[in-house]
Amino acid sequence: MDQTPARYFDGKSALERPVTIHLDLHALTISGKSISPIRWPLADLRAIDRPIPGMPFRLASKTEPDARLVIANDAFAAELVKLAPQLKGGFTVERLKRSAVFAAIALASVGLLTYLTLVLAPRLIASAMPDSWRNALGIQIESSFTEGMKVCNSPDGRAALDELARRIRENNPDLPAFTLTVYDTPAVNAFALPGGRIAVFSNLIATADTPEEVAGVVAHEIGHVANRHSEAQLVRAVGLQLLLSLASGGSGGNHLGELASVLTILQYSRDAEREADEYAQKTMTSARIDPLGLKHFFEKIQKLDGDSSILGDLGNMLSTHPVTQERIDAIKPLDGPSRPVLTPEDWATLRKICD
Ligand SMILES: [Zn+2]
Numbered sequence: 001m002d003q004t005p006a007r008y009f010d011g012k013s014a015l016e017r018p019v020t021i022h023l024d025l026h027a028l029t030i031s032g033k034s035i036s037p038i039r040w041p042l043a044d045l046r047a048i049d050r051p052i053p054g055m056p057f058r059l060a061s062k063t064e065p066d067a068r069l070v071i072a073n074d075a076f077a078a079e080l081v082k083l084a085p086q087l088k089g090g091f092t093v094e095r096l097k098r099s100a101v102f103a104a105i106a107l108a109s110v111g112l113l114t115y116l117t118l119v120l121a122p123r124l125i126a127s128a129m130p131d132s133w134r135n136a137l138g139i140q141i142e143s144s145f146t147e148g149m150k151v152c153n154s155p156d157g158r159a160a161l162d163e164l165a166r167r168i169r170e171n172n173p174d175l176p177a178f179t180l181t182v183y184d185t186p187a188v189n190a191f192a193l194p195g196g197r198i199a200v201f202s203n204l205i206a207t208a209d210t211p212e213e214v215a216g217v218v219a220h221e222i223g224h225v226a227n228r229h230s231e232a233q234l235v236r237a238v239g240l241q242l243l244l245s246l247a248s249g250g251s252g253g254n255h256l257g258e259l260a261s262v263l264t265i266l267q268y269s270r271d272a273e274r275e276a277d278e279y280a281q282k283t284m285t286s287a288r289i290d291p292l293g294l295k296h297f298f299e300k301i302q303k304l305d306g307d308s309s310i311l312g313d314l315g316n317m318l319s320t321h322p323v324t325q326e327r328i329d330a331i332k333p334l335d336g337p338s339r340p341v342l343t344p345e346d347w348a349t350l351r352k353i354c355d
Contacts, residue, residue, distance in 0.1 A: 157353025216294025
């Protein structure tokens with residue numbers, strides 16, 4: 001058997017042409033009425049689907065990629081497959097190419113997964129993290145950040161600091177829980193850690209001219225707490241596994257020292273800073289605290305840029321919360337009267353909290 005009737009589609013028109021195909025050792029030749037004989041070399045043939053006895057066998061060829069040949073003759077198909085074994089199915093070059101495409105798609109999926117882990121998951125993990133983790137992480141990181149620093153806790157100063165925190169909470173029932181600790185250190189900085197732990201450096205209080213400036217910075221840090229920015233940044237920086245180790249109070253704390261810089265954990269994105277600023281603006285507005293305090297403080301920090309004397313081991317506000325003109329411009333005054341954060345006496349006492 002070396003020839004059989006078949007149906008031929010040229011791929012250009014929908015027309016089905018009855019043809020006769022002829023098989024030799026090297027090619028299939030298609031001929032029929034109004035068709036000049038077409039030669040499909042056997043090596044160029046590929047099966048559209050696997051040859052199944054009793055089913056029409058559909059073929060294509062590199063010679064005419066869009067054309068199809070349908071053979072409804074099992075014996076002929078079997079003969080053809082003997083001469084062109086790639087039609088049997090299995091690993092043909094085409095299939096390999098297709099699996100290469102699948103491999104590429106799979107690799108792209110891994111890329112997507114990496115993207116999700118790095119970009120999306122940190123926020124999800126940060127907000128899903130149990131409070132016990134948050135607290136354990138915050139305590140460990142704060143102690144490793146502030147090793148050797150004196151905690152400023154004069155009783156009157158502490159009372160003034162608590163009063164400042166109380167003022168920020170006024171008309172802000174949804175504020176997250178936070179604790180304030182002042183450390184005696186020359187860096188002009190403040191930072192928020194997991195578990196709502198907010199550290200304020202003594203030189204930040206000394207640099208501020210009004211309690212509104214300090215309150216504005218604290219409100220900004222509460223914005224980082226509320227948005228779980230430090231937790232998300234930790235997930236990005238050290239990965240989930242180390243976080244688990246840290247949270248369980250294991251040897252994770254030792255790994256912190258191995259990090260290039262703890263500062264990287266607190267270097268927030270532009271978006272995170274904007275979120276924290278917006279949170280601060282909203283919080284100050286509800287509490288009737290003048291947001292221009294924060295604005296003035298940011299302007300002051302911007303001017304201090306380049307003065308290396310204010311750079312401590314933990315950097316300054318500029319390195320952990322880069323202040324841009326855009327951020328300064330975004331801070332708007334209240335649309336009505338404000339109330340002072342502290343009395344002049346309490347402010348003077350707060351400034352002496354390290355004494
Ligand atoms: Zn910030």
